[in-house]
Amino acid sequence: MKGVFVTGTDTDVGKTLVSAWLVRNWAADYWKPIQTGLSESSDSMTVARLAPAARIHPPAVGLQAPLSPHEAARRERVRIDLSALAPPVTANALVVEGAGGAMVPINETALMVDLMERLRLPVVVVARSGLGTINHTLMTLEVLRRRHVPILGVVMNGQKNPANRQAIEHYGAVTVLAEIQPLPAVTETLVASLPPPDFPCPG
Numbered sequence: 379m380k381g382v383f384v385t386g387t388d389t390d391v392g393k394t395l396v397s398a399w400l401v402r403n404w405a406a407d408y409w410k411p412i413q414t415g416l417s418e419s420s421d422s423m424t425v426a427r428l429a430p431a432a433r434i435h436p437p438a439v440g441l442q443a444p445l446s447p448h449e450a451a452r453r454e455r456v457r458i459d460l461s462a463l464a465p466p467v468t469a470n471a472l473v474v475e476g477a478g479g480a481m482v483p484i485n486e487t488a489l490m491v492d493l494m495e496r497l498r499l500p501v502v503v504v505a506r507s508g509l510g511t512i513n514h515t516l517m518t519l520e521v522l523r524r525r526h527v528p529i530l531g532v533v534m535n536g537q538k539n540p541a542n543r544q545a546i547e548h549y550g551a552v553t554v555l556a557e558i559q560p561l562p563a564v565t566e567t568l569v570a571s572l573p574p575p576d577f578p579c580p581g
C-alpha cells in the first residue's frame with residue numbers, strides 16, 4: 379500500500395491540515411479510520427474543503443462524542459475492533475489520519491499505535507513548533523520505535539523554531555520533513571499556496 383499514516387504529538391496539532399497538504403500534492407486519497415465528534419465538522423469534511431479533487435474514503439467508525447475513541451465508543455455502547463479498520467481499496471496513494479496521538483486508546487486493549495502497526499504505512503508525526511514540543515515529539519518517536527513502526531519524519535506546525543527543530547532532529551534521530559507556518563486562515567487557497575513537500579510519497 380502506498381502512502382503514509384499521519385499521527386501527531388497530540389490532538390489539535392495540525393494532522394488534518396498536513397493530511398490535506400499531502401493529499402493535494404501527492405494526488406492521494408484520504409481516510410480517517412475513526413472519527414469522533416461527529417456533531418462537529420469532521421476531518422473528512424475539512425479535507426474535502428481543502429483538497430476538493432481528492433478521493434475521500436468514509437471513516438470505518440464514526441462516533442458522536444468529541445472524545446477519545448475508546449470513551450466515545452463506550453458512551454454509545456459499541457466496541458471498536460481493530461479488524462474492522464481495514465484500509466479502503468485504492469490504486470492511489472493513501473493518507474491515513476489517526477485520532478489524536480499515538481497512545482490514544484481504541485478499545486480496552488488496543489491503542490492508535492496498534493493500528494499503525496497493522497497498516498504498516500510509514501508514519502509522519504505532526505508536532506507543534508513551540509515550547510513543550512521536544513518532549514512530546516521524542517516520546518511519540520519512542521513509542522513508534524518500540525513497536526517497530528516505520529517513521530518517515532516529523533512535520534513541525536507553527537512559528538519557525540530552529541532550536542526546537544535542531545533538538546528534535548538531534549535527540550530524535552529523525553528528519554524534520556517540513557515546517558508549516560501559521561496561516562491567517564485555513565482555506566484551500568492558502569493550503570495550495572504552501573510550498574509542496576520536498577519528500578516523495580512512500581511506496
Ligand SMILES: Nc1ncnc2c1ncn2[C@@H]1O[C@H](COP(=O)(O)OP(=O)(O)OP(=O)(O)O)[C@@H](O)[C@H]1O
Nearest residue numbers: 386389390391392393394395478558559560561564
Ligand atoms: N498552520 C496553521 N495555521 C493556522 N491554523 C492552523 C494551522 N494548523 C492547524 N490549524 C488550525 O488548528 C486547528 C487544529 O488543526 P487540525 O484540525 O489540523 O488538528 P488535528 O491534529 O487534525 O486535530 P484532531 O486531533 O482533532 O484530528 C484547526 O482549527 C486548524 O484549522
Ligand SMILES: C[C@H](N)[C@H](N)CCCCCC(=O)O
Nearest residue numbers: 389414415444445446477478
Ligand atoms: C475529538 C478530537 N478532535 C479527536 N478526534 C480525538 C482526540 C482524542 C484525544 C485523547 C487523549 O489523548 O486524551
Ligand SMILES: [Mg+2]
Nearest residue numbers: 393394421475
Ligand atoms: Mg484531524
